[in-house]
């Protein structure tokens with residue numbers, strides 16, 4: 291891990307996977323790790339099965355509305371009542387498949403922080419943007435959307451996950467150099483908003499991280515941990531990834 295005061299952070303995003311048996315497996319077999327902030331984000335239905343976990347709980351999504359006639363949605367108050375302290379916001383699967391615009395993402399970030407939880411704000415470019423050389427402009431626009439809509443203080447209270455879409459679930463991980471280059475750019479952009487916050491905000495890499503490649507990614511100067519999809523469904527692999535961050 292790089293030479294800074296940021297505590298490493300690893301979150302497992304189970305997406306629409308898992309069952310009660312996997313919950314039990316994690317409760318019984320994921321070792322406590324005091325040197326890393328470890329978060330599990332299961333499907334919301336299973337949040338209440340995680341009583342007394344040795345790790346923090348996160349949700350994969352939240353409604354931008356507080357309550358009312360929003361069939362199928364889950365509110366921040368409900369997540370909070372079930373012990374969630376983190377919420378993934380703006381995952382590319384939500385942006386692409388559920389029409390979440392930058393404005394919606396920004397309003398969710400604001401709502402999460404005002405409710406006393408911490409957003410894990412996801413940003414990252416599709417393949418065609420990477421191939422056309424537009425990565426920095428793309429992630430800057432995603433960051434600016436939140437900063438402009440919410441105010442810079444909201445960015446500085448978030449955890450930010452850089453997830454190149456072409457690396458998600460594909461087995462094609464960004465190289466450590468590719469990931470570090472974008473993380474350094476994100477931190478530089480954050481410093482324009484708030485120099486102190488830029489040094490304290492945790493920046494995660496996500497996209498085909500596994501037990502074999504986590505270490506080489508996490509030792510990069512501006513990579514403070516990971517947002518893990520597929521490899522977070524196996525307790526042994528996830529344990530190894532958490533250890534790689536410590």
Ligand SMILES: O=C[C@H](O)COP(=O)(O)O
Nearest residue numbers: 303458459497498519520
């Ligand atoms: O939220 C997690 C990311 O989308 C990464 O997923 P993955 O590790 O399966 O590529």
